[in-house]
Amino acid sequence: MENLGLGLTLMLIGMITVFAILLIVIYLSKGLINIVNKVAPEEAPKKKVETPATAKIDSNIMAIIEAAVKELTAGKGTVTSVEKL
């Protein structure tokens, strides 16, 4: 009977603790969401703006690419634009 009493106590304490910890995790996450939304609201916005910018290709690299294209296409091909993928 003593052991059963211990079992019931453990059940009560265990279930309450598990519920309490998960509730804390849930509310902590909600708090984190609010803080992150305020402090860092956008997900890496700079990268998205930078991707279409194709102009800033090093002139040396551009010259190498143009030379390679000329060589491969026997002078028929020209480079119109270079994009980073």
Added chain:
Amino acid sequence: MDILNKLYEMTAFAQTGGDWTFLIMILIAFVLLYLGIVKKYEPLLLIPIGFGVLLANFPGGGMGVVQAASDGTVVLPDGSKEIIWDMPLHKIAHELGLMNFIYYMCIKTGFIPPIIFMGVGALTDFGPMLRNLRLSIFGAGAQFGIFAVLLSALALGFTPQEAASLGIIGGADGPTAIFTTIKLAPHLLGPIAIAAYSYMALVPVIVPLVVKLLCTKKELMINMKQQDKLYPNKTEIKNMRVLKILFPICVTTIVALLVPTAVSLVGMLMFGNLLKELGAMTSRLFETASNAIMNTATIFLGLSVGATMTSDAFLNFTTIGIVVGGFLAFALSIGAGICMAKIFNLFVKKKVNPLVGATGLSAVPMASRVANDIATQYDPKNHVLNYCMASNISGVIGSAVAAGVLISFLG
């Protein structure tokens, strides 16, 4: 003739000593291998475990794990007795063989479970949980089986420590079950690990069984996406990446402060997850944690846990009690999760498919996949995977916390 005699003595048949119970164990090994290879029930677990059982049960092979009594006494092959904790590792390897060396070095020391948790963390995406935070609470309901079986085991005469180790099988989390048993009832580690891992592997059988007993077709057809459209979430996550980096750090801190005994499991889980979420910065560590270390740990764990299943250790009433009790714990946990979802539905407008409750036990992501299969059987468009993952992942935290409570009260 002498040579033929010697050849016969070399074989396992000569070393049976008239005890043929090892054949039953070899049959069990074949069944486990069949379930893993043909039925594809968690092959990454069942195949090493099944093969471990096979290796351990050939007389004269010396690959079976020698279980220590509760005071740490082991009987060596020459009949002498030693306290296992006083034996240096090289002596264990020399006297008891390779498998005992792995078992006592990696498993019995409690080294492997947190390492596996790190790998699980590295493979876990907390995104579904963060997007469906209210569903995470079902990870708590499904821990009921642990405590219900603990109570029943106490009534059947198990000691509180043994009963707690038996109940923790209901958490459906192999590493947690092993970790708790090492701390509370190390002499029962073999059968408890086998029961925990076998039931985890049998999630595709047990979950549908309990769901069919407790749920109606109407309940199983509750479409979570429709519910989301009818009652949209108020909180919008604007920067998931930053949130996912902060989450493991904050959860570890909170759990470590409140239940420090659970921190070796939860902490390692969250560390693995942090490595994943930091992306390129820690990609090398993430790859090692989620592949090399995780796979190595799984091989050692599977083989040595399988090797604990020798005929002496397995074919007795305590083990059979553990197997039956473990099944009850598992089924009760699923049932409690389902009932919690049903009660929840009585009070809220935005209904929850009871399958989300059923996946509150750990067994990530298998339980969620099985739940999704059940839901799509009733309505092919009703994909509940992401919603089930929310309760499934929180179930991992829940069972680790339950283990922490048991260890701090009974350890």
